[in-house]
Amino acid sequence: MLAARKRIACGAVVTAVAVGLAGCSGSGSPETKPGNTAGTETEGGAHGAKKGPPKSAVRLIGDGSTAYTGVQPGVLKPERLKPGQKPPQFVVFSWDGAGEDSQKLFSHFREVGKKYDAKMTYFLSGVYLLPKDKSKQYSPPQHAVGRSDIGFNDAEGIKNTLRELRGAWQDGNEIGTHFNGHFCGADGGVGTWSVEEWKSEISQAKAFVKNWKTNSGLATEPPLPFDYEKELVGARTPCLEGQKNMMAAARTMGFRYDSSGVGNQVWPKKTEGMWDIPLQLVPVPGRKFETLSMDYNFMFNQSKTVNGDPSQHVYWGNQMRDGLIQAFDRAYDGNRAPLIIGNHFESWNGGTYMRAVEETIKTVCVKDGVRCVTFKELVDWLDAQDPETLERLRGLGVGQKPPTGWQAYLTAPEAPASPLAPAAPGSASAPAPASADGPADDPADGPDAGLNPGPDAGSAPEGEPAAGR
Structure with missing residues (x-):
């Protein structure tokens, strides 16, 4: 079981029309961790995947922790x-x-994904494949050797996580990275790291995956069926901090996208050669603000603790589910911008957010013209498009349909220069800049989320310590 329990940190972001708490990117609560753990107006294609080639001989890589399998x-x-x-x-x-812990949520959502044709991205923390007795293998930037704010794993936790990683990749899912020690805040947190420090962190995250056999001693376990040096193309940073320097480092190390930002439901763009695909502000039904599309943020706005009033658990889960579906509907019927949703394998507030996510998958992934994909599949599709087409798509605001219809809009010589459609009540109609004034009060509900300005500011649920020293 993990020696140390996860500490969570999240940030705040304020817009002119909406207030939302910036997403916590840590996996795990203070309680659990892995180891503890037709016409041209047609839909853009149906669900479909190319079948892999016949199985070929396995080519082991390095110490046999990973392998090329085709x-x-x-x-x-x-x-x-x-x-x-x-x-x-x-x-x-x-x-x-x-990671797979005693809650067995990794394996559960793999089955959910197969049932509803939903591919997903799993951001692995490298220390989940590093046993506690080898903690000195980790040299985190600005922290003592062997330090991790999410602890390390044990043999059982490593084996269980490896099993799910193998199966996830073979199911067509993506294995990204959440880096290693999950340090947040001003005291040596990832938001303070230099480009060179980020390069060290990324190299170590790769190394723990590529050398888990040597580090764990689990020599008889099968290898991961992929070359991680090539598989790893994207990430999300702890607490959504440090995106700028991380991207500067990652773009030199084979990364193609990042999902550590905060934004709206509009089509993504590249930042200095990498796709910047942020978490998004989405409705909170019954409230006058929006929050980020992540389970943590709904939890913080509702209870500010992972152990809130049990009588409210069902309501809170329904509120998250309905907010995500409202966000989906305004994209599906509007600008068709990708909907980005982040989660943790946790049973916060009685597991209500896991139910909300599963019900969202069940509702949206079966609809016509919908593709529930990995980030890697999304950026492959984006890279395949005509740049002019993408530019026109980016000209549509949150929930805005093309004013002339899709056929005219995507075949016209020039994209129509029309004003954005009025945003629905509670929707975000502009990018999400920080405000030094902090969050606005909700007249109906009192002040809400937002303890610090900016998407990289850190805060923690009531009664939980903030990550970092």
Whole structure:
């Protein structure tokens, strides 16, 4: 079982029309961790995946912790939109610090994904494959050797996590990274790290995956069926901190995207060569603000603790589910921007958020024209598109349909320069800049989330310590 229990930190973001708490990117609560753990107006293609080639001989890499086993099976083949074709509705479900513990949520959501044709991205924390007695292998930036704010794992936790990682990849899912020690805040947190420090952290995260056999002594366990040096193309930072320097480091190390930002439901763009695909502000039904599309943020706005009033658990889960579905609907019927959702394998407030996520998957992933994909599949599709088409898509605001219809909008010589459609009540209609004034009060409900300005500011649920020293 993990020697140390996870501490959570989250940030705050304020917009002119909405207040939302910036997403906590830590996996795990203070209680548990892995180890403890037709016409041109047609839909943009149906669900479909190219089948992998026949199995070939396994080629072990390094100490045999990883292996080349051929092209990943079950991956969606990217196709360029035809002129005037409505884009697919992409939805990405992602999991921070993914690992299998006694809750068995990793294995559960793998089965949910297969049932509803939903591929997902699992952001693995490298220390989940490092046993406590080898903690000195980790040299975190600005912290003592062997330090981790989410602890380390044990043999059982490592074996269980490896089993799920193998199966997830073979199912067509993506294995990204959540880095290692999950340090947050001003005292040596990831937001203070230099580009060179980030390069060290990324190299170590890769090394723990590529050398788990040597580090754990689990020599008889099968290898991971992929070359992690090539598989790893994206990340989310702890507490959504340190994105700028992380991206500067990661773009030199094979990364193609990052999902550590805070934004709205609009089409993503590249930042200095990498796709910047943020978490998004989504409705909180019954409230006058929006929050980030992550389980932690709904929890913080509702109870500020992972052990809130049991009589409210069902309501809180329904509120998250309905908020995510409202966000989906305004994209599906509007600009078709990808919906990005972040989660943790946790049973906060009685597991109500896990139920909410599962019910959201069950509702949206089966709809016509919807593709529930990994980040890697999404960026493959984005890279396959005509740049002019993407620029026109980015011209649509939150929930805005093309004013002339999809066929005219995506075949016109120039994108119409029309004003954004009025935002629905509680929706975010502009990017999410920080405000030094802090959050606005909700007249109906009193002050809400937002303890510090900016998407990288750190805060913690009531009664829980903030990550970092």
